[in-house]
Amino acid sequence: MSRFSPYDNNGGSCVAIAGADYCVIASDTRMSTGYNILTRDHSKIYKLADKCILASSGFQADMKALQKLLAARHLIYQHQHNKQMSCPAMGQLLSNTLYYKRFFPYYTFNVLGGLDNEGKGCVYTYDAVGSYERVGYSAQGSGSVLIMPFLDNQLKSPSPLLLPAQV
Amino acid sequence: MFRNQYDTDVTTWSPAGRLFQVEYAMEAVKQGSAAIGLRSKTHVVLACVNKAQSELSSHQRKIFKVDDHIGVAIAGLTADGRVLSRYMRSECINYSFTYESPLPVGRLVVQLADKAQVCTQRSWKRPYGVGLLVAGLDESGAHLYYNCPSGNYFEYQAFAIGSRSQAAKTYLERRFESFNDSSRDELVKDALIAVRETLQGETLKSSICTVAVVGINEDGTNEPFHILDQDAVQKLIDAFEIVKEPATEAPAAAEPEGADGAGASDAAQDPPAPAAADEGAAPMEI
Numbered sequence: 338m339s340r341f342s343p344y345d346n347n348g349g350s351c352v353a354i355a356g357a358d359y360c361v362i363a364s365d366t367r368m369s370t371g372y373n374i375l376t377r378d379h380s381k382i383y384k385l386a387d388k389c390i391l392a393s394s395g396f397q398a399d400m401k402a403l404q405k406l407l408a409a410r411h412l413i414y415q416h417q418h419n420k421q422m423s424c425p426a427m428g429q430l431l432s433n434t435l436y437y438k439r440f441f442p443y444y445t446f447n448v449l450g451g452l453d454n455e456g457k458g459c460v461y462t463y464d465a466v467g468s469y470e471r472v473g474y475s476a477q478g479s480g481s482v483l484i485m486p487f488l489d490n491q492l493k494s495p496s497p498l499l500l501p502a503q504v
Numbered sequence: 505m506f507r508n509q510y511d512t513d514v515t516t517w518s519p520a521g522r523l524f525q526v527e528y529a530m531e532a533v534k535q536g537s538a539a540i541g542l543r544s545k546t547h548v549v550l551a552c553v554n555k556a557q558s559e560l561s562s563h564q565r566k567i568f569k570v571d572d573h574i575g576v577a578i579a580g581l582t583a584d585g586r587v588l589s590r591y592m593r594s595e596c597i598n599y600s601f602t603y604e605s606p607l608p609v610g611r612l613v614v615q616l617a618d619k620a621q622v623c624t625q626r627s628w629k630r631p632y633g634v635g636l637l638v639a640g641l642d643e644s645g646a647h648l649y650y651n652c653p654s655g656n657y658f659e660y661q662a663f664a665i666g667s668r669s670q671a672a673k674t675y676l677e678r679r680f681e682s683f684n685d686s687s688r689d690e691l692v693k694d695a696l697i698a699v700r701e702t703l704q705g706e707t708l709k710s711s712i713c714t715v716a717v718v719g720i721n722e723d724g725t726n727e728p729f730h731i732l733d734q735d736a737v738q739k740l741i742d743a744f745e746i747v748k749e750p751a752t753e754a755p756a757a758a759e760p761e762g763a764d765g766a767g768a769s770d771a772a773q774d775p776p777a778p779a780a781a782d783e784g785a786a787p788m789e790i
Contacts, residue, residue, distance in 0.1 A: 409601050416569075416593050
């Protein structure tokens with residue numbers, strides 16, 4: 338008898354690359370379970386604030402729940418501070434939110450992309466329980482192991498503040 | 505006012521069947537500066553008088569955005585108003601989170617009214633000293649409600665609360681029958697005229713009043729609740745102030761003709777979008 342699992346992996350990958358005054362965030366749109374495709378047209382990208390976009394892959398139910406929670410928290414922030422959240426602020430909020438469920442985690446592998454307070458591109462990459470780091474580029478999800486080496490080869494630029502080298 | 509032996513506590517009835525503490529709370533609303541609301545079939549406008557305590561201080565905030573489709577204007581103890589606005593915002597966020605759709609205005613006002621009623625039936629509490637004009641849009645159309653400290657609420661076509669609101673109410677009573685079919689701009693103009701009525705001769709300037717609108721545009725897109733920019737309000741004031749408000753019918757129609765050409769054509773042809781476009785970057789500009 339196989340035990341009930343509260344998690345499922347709906348597959349897919351996300352990438353984000355930070356530039357001098359821009360950030361590119363991308364994901365595939367396949368949602369699957371096991372070897373079956375559930376849909377070919379489901380975006381993993383969600384705009385949280387004017388300058389902050391979340392791309393997540395993993396368990397779609399947890400992805401959706403996380404997006405809703407962060408959006409609600411953003412609304413509260415706007416009511417309290419009279420402005421939109423910055424990407425670094427959202428980055429910290431996401432980390433705290435993920436760690437909050439340290440002992441029953443959100444099965445989501447996130448990449449947060451946007452512009453920082455100085456207008457420079459920023460990308461934050463996370464694990465499932467909120468460990469995060471600001472980087473120049475990152476990939477998460479099933480394809481990350483294939484994408485990251487490609488980006489490492491093409492971008493050759495670990496510093497988050499430099500424009501990635503031209504392809 | 506009344507000094508008697510039945511007004512010490514909100515849980516004491518008077519022999520005439522009145523709760524004096526609740527009535528005193530309603531007095532607090534009457535002492536606050538005026539707030540006015542009017543609605544048409546598609547839009548609701550809130551306007552209020554914003555007097556600063558002194559030249560050195562900032563103006564008291566009396567209009568709050570609760571959600572994209574709901575806003576509230578308060579009169580009375582503004583601190584109580586702020587707390588209730590926070591409650592309303594939180595209710596809207598929680599409802600949207602659970603149901604992925606906007607909280608119907610009628611539901612929100614009932615929750616607010618029930619919250620106010622609790623304070624009229626607990627000996628360790630006091631009634632909220634603030635009246636709220638709740639303006640909102642939902643599937644059943646545009647709505648304007650008035651919530652009182654007593655826990656009662658009523659729906660209105662147009663209403664005014666606060667000090668010297670009777671002057672505004674008199675103006676609104678004359679004109680309310682035409683509001684349902686008014687355009688957004690006519691409604692804003694009527695709101696400004698009603699505010700002017702409460703000023704009793706003082707000049708109406710955009711620095712002492714605040715106007716907010718929520719509605720559905722003719723093309724079906726929503727106009728989310730937002731406070732109009734000061735410059736936009738001043739332009740509208742200038743457009744109708746030049747001709748003194750005629751005592752009888754169609755003051756809104758008469759004024760553009762009589763007013764300065766440029767100002768009038770601006771106001772008359774103002775499509776719904778520009779007021780929102782006038783806004784600065786702050787999304788929750790309150």
